Amino acid sequence: MTSWLDTLSALASQVMQLAVAVALGPLYLGWVNQWRAWLQNRKAPPLVQPYRTIVKLFHKDAVIAADASPLFRSAPYVVFGCMLLALAIVPILATDLPFAPAADVIALVGVFALARVFLALAAMDTGTPFGSLGARREMLVSFLAEPALLMVFFTASLISQSTGLTTIVETLAHREFALYPSLAFAAVAFIMVLLAENARIPVDNPATHLELTMIHEAMVLEYSARHLAMIEWAASLKLMAYTTIGIALFVPWGIAPAGHWLLVPVALVALVAKLALAGFGLALIETVSAKMRVFRVPEYLGTAFLLAVLGMLTFLLLGA
Template sequence: MAWLISFFETALFIALAPLFCGWVKWVKCLLQNRRPPSVLQPYRDLIKLFRKRPVIAAEASWVFEAAPYVVFVTAVFAAGIVPFAAHHLPTAKVADLIVLVGFFALGRFFLTLAGMDLGTAFGGMGSSREMMIASLAEPAMLMAVFTLAISASTTNLSEAIHWVLETGLVLRPSFVFALGGLTLVAIAETGRIPVDNPATHLELTMVHEAMILEYSGKYLALLEWGSQIKLMLYGVLISNIFLPWGIAEDFEISHLGFGLAAIVAKLAVLGIALPTGETLVAKMRVFRYQEFLGFAYLLSLLGMLSHVILEVN
């Protein structure tokens, strides 16, 4: 039963990811005084891409064709681990937060390889920059995760959420810092402004788009969907770890429904905050990323220090 619910939850997660992305785009358009497309537009795009005949470069090797599947599958795995509307699910036991980071790394490994596969300058540039961002973001992310894991003395997401719920509302400076650090990392990892611009195809500024420039058809659809899932994953991660209230603690239908409503509400709020931030700031130069991510690391480090100094005996 529990396994069934968790599979259902994962499927729901995957199905809702384009909606979240559409919501973010919709809000952003409104904020920038443009006429927004329908919230359902990402679904239409995906369907269109899946139906299209893919075009592949003649020089491509099997890595190029395999990479979209790997990226998509790692995103789905990660979605299966993260508690969405309910926690205490069996899938959460399969892998913990560090494995989650590992899955992201696996997807990125193949995506960057795919960028290098054709031997075009754009792909190489995107891969190289993606690897720089990853190298700088990973310590900050791990530090934020550690702050959480050491406070809750677990790396299991379900258990951590349980711990936060159990201790009730406590003003933890460490969590606030960790939240800040994780948010910055999430912005960098999902390729949002100010680190990367998901809407650009301007040669010198793109990172993620540069790697997938040669993809089309179902391959592109898988990659797009994967990155939509990733964006929503970070949203769910942040809202469920730091504000888990509302999540269903058992599998009663009413609780599950309430949990679903709660997470949708939290995501809707995040989906307003993210485009607002993106509208307010400008994209950075590539070599300012280190300051941005260094700041994320500093926040996470301060989280750790204030945990050690202020919070424990």
């Protein structure tokens, strides 16, 4: 009986955290867009504008190219499902996640890669120049960003002696509060990867459709209606997933331990506060940064990789 109740409690925790992440994803994107507008001295869009956009797109009729294959139609749902799976692995409110042991941080990188591959293949499916251009650029970014992200995860894994994200959170949350050089290097590298993987400035600009600069937007130009709504929603969930991964790795304090349901409301308040600060920081970085040329992206992500490796070596050699 006790085992059954524990399983039911864990499933309820999993569903609750996933629902919170799915609901807060567009809201978090709206918060970032608001701060970005305020910092640029522009009139900010409403906080719920991403929700309005998604609802509006769901009420439109889809226009699909005549030569589009089933891959083109199914890619948005695959991408959205991958983001849901990623959020189901990340401990957002508590570490009591029954799905988390099924995949570690290495598999988490694979989930993001799977979504990227489907989106890139769908972009090339209709044969448009913009789709192929965006897919090639996206693969260039991912080719350089994924090793840097893995090095960040390896640094945290060496500290916790585990590649499970819940174990990493539980280990780091109970360490003495101090500034560890290895985690500092890893945090800077992770922020650089977050900007690149989520098509943010300085790597990409999500608010432009200029041929010479766009990456992610070039891949989704052929989508409309419900398909575009799923992609936009998935993009907000991806930003939410990366932010919550950063919170779990570098500021895990406030995440409730497994079985402590009374601490979940406190964890929710802490999560909202952390997301508010992270959204402001992301908007600030984008405001003070300039969009770099595509040919400079390898240097940018190479720097992120070197910082992540430096963090890992700092822990291995100095234990700090």
